[in-house]
Amino acid sequence: MDKAQKQIIDINMEENRRSEIRKIFDRTPMYNLSALEIDGRKIRVSKNHWVIDFASCNYLGLDLDPEMDDDVSSNIKKWGVHPSWCRLVASPEIYDELERKLAELIGTETTLILPTVTLISIGVIPALMGKSGVMFLDKSAHETMYEAGKIARDSGAELESYKQDDFATLEDLLIKHKNNPRKLIIVDGVYSMTGDYADLPKLVELAKKYDAMVYVDDAHGFGVVGEKPDERNPQGYKGNGVVKYYGMSYDNIIYVGGCSKAYSSLAAFIGCTNEMKKFLEAFATPYDLSGPCPTASLATMLKGLEINEKRGDEYREKLWKLTERAIDGIRKLGFTVINKTGFPIVSVVIGDTDKLIDTANILYEKGILVTVAPFPMVKRGEECHRITLTSANTEQEVDQLIGAFAEIKKYLEK
Numbered sequence: 001m002d003k004a005q006k007q008i009i010d011i012n013m014e015e016n017r018r019s020e021i022r023k024i025f026d027r028t029p030m031y032n033l034s035a036l037e038i039d040g041r042k043i044r045v046s047k048n049h050w051v052i053d054f055a056s057c058n059y060l061g062l063d064l065d066p067e068m069d070d071d072v073s074s075n076i077k078k079w080g081v082h083p084s085w086c087r088l089v090a091s092p093e094i095y096d097e098l099e100r101k102l103a104e105l106i107g108t109e110t111t112l113i114l115p116t117v118t119l120i121s122i123g124v125i126p127a128l129m130g131k132s133g134v135m136f137l138d139k140s141a142h143e144t145m146y147e148a149g150k151i152a153r154d155s156g157a158e159l160e161s162y163k164q165d166d167f168a169t170l171e172d173l174l175i176k177h178k179n180n181p182r183k184l185i186i187v188d189g190v191y192s193m194t195g196d197y198a199d200l201p202k203l204v205e206l207a208k209k210y211d212a213m214v215y216v217d218d219a220h221g222f223g224v225v226g227e228k229p230d231e232r233n234p235q236g237y238k239g240n241g242v243v244k245y246y247g248m249s250y251d252n253i254i255y256v257g258g259c260s261k262a263y264s265s266l267a268a269f270i271g272c273t274n275e276m277k278k279f280l281e282a283f284a285t286p287y288d289l290s291g292p293c294p295t296a297s298l299a300t301m302l303k304g305l306e307i308n309e310k311r312g313d314e315y316r317e318k319l320w321k322l323t324e325r326a327i328d329g330i331r332k333l334g335f336t337v338i339n340k341t342g343f344p345i346v347s348v349v350i351g352d353t354d355k356l357i358d359t360a361n362i363l364y365e366k367g368i369l370v371t372v373a374p375f376p377m378v379k380r381g382e383e384c385h386r387i388t389l390t391s392a393n394t395e396q397e398v399d400q401l402i403g404a405f406a407e408i409k410k411y412l413e414k
C-alpha cells in the first residue's frame with residue numbers, strides 16, 4: 001500500500017469511532033459473508049455451512065416469490081436492462097404507472113421515484129431547506145438523514161436535534177425558530193433499530209401549530225404497517241405505511257417510502273402533492289445528477305404491488321405471528337428484547353462489544369445470521385443482535401433461532 005493511502009486509513013482509524021466496526025471484521029465471520037447458494041431463507045456460506053437468514057429486510061418475502069420472474073424479464077426485453085437517462089431527461093413509461101399505483105396505495109396526490117431513500121434524503125432535505133431553513137432532527141433517526149442535514153447545513157440551513165418523543169424540547173425549538181418560514185421535523189416512520197413507530201399524531205399537531213413540515217422516512221414501515229390495525233393484525237392492512245396506520249391525512253407531511261426492504265427492490269419514492277413534485281423535479285439533485293433505477297427494480301416493484309394486493313395481508317399476518325414467536329421465545333430465556341410494537345425488527349441487547357462478538361460467533365456456529373450491531377451503530381451499553389424476520393421464514397427456523405439464544409444464555413451465565 002502506498003504512503004498516501006496508509007496515512008488516510010491510519011489517521012481515520014484513530015480519529016473516527018467507525019474504527020470499532022473495522023476492528024470487528026477480524027474477529028467474527030458474521031460480517032462480509034459471501035452467499036454461495038440460497039435455499040429459501042437458508043444461505044450456504046462455506047463448503048458445508050448453512051445459516052438461516054435473520055438479517056434480511058425482505059419483510060414480505062417477495063425476493064423469493066416465484067411469480068416475479070416472468071414479468072421482470074418481459075420488462076427487460078421491452079426496455080433494456082438500464083435505460084440510463086437521468087430522470088430529468090426521460091423515463092420509461094413504467095415509472096408513470098408505478099408512481100400512480102404507489103400514490104393510489106398510500107393515498108397521496110402523487111409520488112416521485114428515485115433509486116434509494118438515502119439519495120432522496122440527501123437530495124430532498126437540502127432542497128427543502130435552501131439557504132436558511134431549520135431542521136429539527138430526531139436523535140434516533142437514521143444516520144442518512146443526519147448526513148442529509150449536514151449537507152443542508154453547509155448551504156446555510158440550521159440543524160437542531162431533540163431526543164425521540166421529547167416533545168417539550170421539540171416545542172421549545174419550534175418556538176425558538178418560529179419566525180423561520182422553512183421548518184422541517186425529521187423522523188423515521190418506523191425506527192430501524194427498535195421497531196418503534198414515530199408518534200405522528202403528536203408530531204403533526206406540533207408541526208401544524210408552528211407551520212412546520214414533518215419529513216417521515218418510512219424505509220421500514222412501507223409494505224409492513226398500514227391502515228386500520230386490529231387484533232388480527234396489529235400492524236394494519238395493505239402495508240400502505242405509517243401515516244395510514246394512524247389514519248391521518250398527509251397535511252404537513254413529506255412521506256418517503258423505501259422499496260429496498262418489504263418490496264425487495266432498489267427503488268424509493270416521495271409521496272407528495274403535485275406542486276411539491278414539480279418543485280423537487282427542479283430542486284432535488286438526484287433527479288438530474290444521478291442515474292435511475294434499473295428496469296428490473298421497477299418491474300419487481302410493479303409485480304410486488306400486484307402480489308401485495310393479492311396476498312400481502314396474508315404475508316403480513318404470518319410475519320406478525322413469526323415475530324411474536326421470536327420475541328416471546330427469546331424474552332422467556334431472560335434476554336432484554338427491544339420491541340414494543342411487534343414490528344419484525346427484534347433487537348436483543350448484549351451490552352458489551354467483546355460479549356457481542358463472542359455471542360455472534362455462537363449464533364454463526366448454530367447456523368444463524370443476524371445483524372451484529374456494536375457501538376457506534378448503537379449507543380454504548382446497548383450493543384445488540386438485530387434480528388429481522390420475513391414472511392419467508394418458517395416456525396422451525398424461528399425455533400432454531402430461539403435455540404441458539406438458549407446456547408448464548410449458557411455462555412453468558414458461565
Ligand SMILES: Cc1ncc(COP(=O)(O)O)c(C=O)c1O
Nearest residue numbers: 116117118142192217219258260
Ligand atoms: C430508516 C432508514 N432510512 C434509510 C435507509 C436506507 O435506505 P436505502 O437503502 O433505500 O438508501 C435505511 C436502511 O437501512 C433505513 O433503515
